[in-house]
Amino acid sequence: MKKLFVNLDVCIGCQAHSVACNRVNHNVLTMQSGEVPEEATLPVVCRHCESAACVNACPNGSMKRHDDGVVRRSMATCTGCMSCTLACPFGVLTRGMRLARHASSKCDLCASRVERGLEPACVATCPTGALQHREVEEVYEAKEVLVIGAHTIGHSPYVRRS
């Protein structure tokens, strides 16, 4: 199962991922940027949680966790009730106003690009290679996981070496 990882050691907060994501997903904002003031910056991106709060909160079952580990939203059944945006503990889901039916925007790890053997747009554009699309097991085995969020690799900003 492949997921997005962020290497906080090299994230410079340039927000290129946000622009690339917008471009590929037809001007729907699915990725934002966060900042720990004077310590670190990081992209705010869907973590595709194992027990996802948005899936549990969705009243008509349009938010689903699929077998490949990706939480996807069905455009056909989404009514835009915004329960998922309230439920998301990371503040990732936002209301994509440009979509028909006022449905919320949702990262699907660039399914259409990955099918063609490409990387998700945010990973492809990331100038420092901070965003990575990697096998979860591979990262866990390499013991690269440290602090902040489940999917953060590299040194913690708080123990950054000088």
Added chain:
Amino acid sequence: MSQHKNICLFCSLGCSFILDVERDEAANLEYDREHPVTKGKLCAKGNYILELVNHPMRLTVPKKNDKPVTWKQAATEMAEAIRSARDKRSVAVVVSGDASSEDVGLAVAFAANCLGTSTVTASFPTNDDKVIAALGKTSAGIKDATPDDIEKSVCTIAVGDPFATCPVIAGPMLAARNASRKNSLNVVSDEKNMTSRFAAIHLAGSERKNMADLVGAIIKERGGVKESWQKPFVERANGAKQVRLLAQRFLQSPESVVVLATSDPVTAQLANALVKAAGDSKSIYSLHDYGNARGIVELFAPDVSTEKIIESAHRGELDVLIVLGADLISSYPDMGVTNAVSKLKLLAAGAPIANKTTALASIVLPTTLWMETNGTYNGAPRRAVVAPPGGALSYGAILRAIASTMGIELHVPTLSKMLTREPLDESKAAAIARAAQEEAAPPHVRSSATRFADGFLTDRVSWVKMVEHVH
């Protein structure tokens, strides 16, 4: 659908990308993972290229006073204005930094054949031409770093904020920093910024003063200076210890690089002095080093800069100004360009998309982007892959049209002719650089900063001799 490799000319790095073209229109942008240097990475601005090409507000027809005219009418209008100008010094041409080498060559030929002068220059963002002058004319004997050098650098000193100005360069810089525990990234900048967050040593405060202190500390480290002279430099600094530590690190680590992201010419000269004082195997990577335009400024019009042209417009000496691609009002916000161009008889502005300068121009010309015209960009020939919108012409074609209305045939100067040009006069270069310093440096900095720079600039002596000279 066909795929074409192209480069981004928004900044000086020239990152590579792939353009998917369908029926002569740009359909999609893809990341070029095979590129050896940038590996397909694009910054936030670079991701907007497709939007720029397909922008609904692209200019398509030439206009005179907001009314569409034909290219012939526009060219005749400009040719007449040039003919009726007071003298040959009252006409000037400014070409954008993203023009191809051929187009700038044509601009030079245009100036020589039609105007009889050399009032032509390529435009850069604020102060960049000064930085290029400061670096280009003093860098004799100093190695120009490549991205490879940055990736191998043990002790990198970043001046300014390279991560914010060119994010793609952050990749190799951070790779070098994280490659070994001994490696370090250090920053000299006025205040905290994106880059300083990753710095082992961050010298905050005045950029110039810190650079001067650093040069002083390095000279002291190498034992080339008397204690009494050196003392006021380092001891008075805010982080005297840090300055000394950084100087030691930079000296001891071979293959170190100074990454320059400042638009201050004095700081650029000090960076030159720093590298020269530190000795072998140190190099400079300047982010304000526009590959296309740097050569033109140094070869053809070393005395002309966009700022000088704006100043002469302020004094009322200019009658006609032809601006191609550049947005002077946005690029030089402190120079009162609006005021200056109001004194002109004719302002003709060409741009792909309407900007603040075209809003003031009486003749507005639609121009092409770099993927819509053939030419040499950053040293590599590229051909047009996308059809320009409507009647947009390249900078060179516009100048050719004006010249042919005046009955003159323009030819691009050949490479051999460019190369056999006489090198720039040494004393002249020093005078230009000194004039730039006098303008830029406040009195309290001048004493320390410019003395160093002067030593390296004018006398070309070794650093020990230079110190004696300053004494």
